[in-house]
Amino acid sequence: MFEERENETTFAHLLRLTARAASIVCMAIILLFFLGEDFEFGKVTPKQWIGFAFFPVGVLSGLILAWREELLGGAITVISVAGIYLVYGWLLNSNVRLGWAFLPFVVPGLLFVTYGIVRLRKR
Secondary structure (H helix, E strand, C coil): CCCCCCCCCHHHHHHHHHHHHHHHHHHHHHHHHHHCCCCCHHHCCHHHHHHHHHHHHHHHHHHHHHCCCHHHHHHHHHHHHHHHHHHHHHHHCCCCCCCCCCHHHHHHHHHHHHHHHHHHHHC
16 A cells, blocks of 8 residues: 555655645545534535535545545546635635635645656656
8 A cells, every 4th residue: 555556766656655645634634524513414505515515525535536546536636626616616606715725635636646647657
């Protein structure tokens, strides 16, 4: 799981480990949100369900998938974070200014995408 892969450079190996460590931190933070707060399904509006599909569902699924398929999972994570700002913020609520709170969750996604591109170029 943490060993170097065949034909993997030291840089790529460290990039993959850093992406995985960052993804663990992000997943733990997301899970703390849900463990620390009661979630009432009946009070969620349809617009909020769309936002919920991007964050945390899209981000979590992308981070989990990235452990096996780095490029695809990282792309899902990045697209989900962009979706929360563009679809939920801009299109549904006419407000792109959702703050900086979601941006740290794009870091492991970008690291996984970078690793995936490095691996593709190596092949």
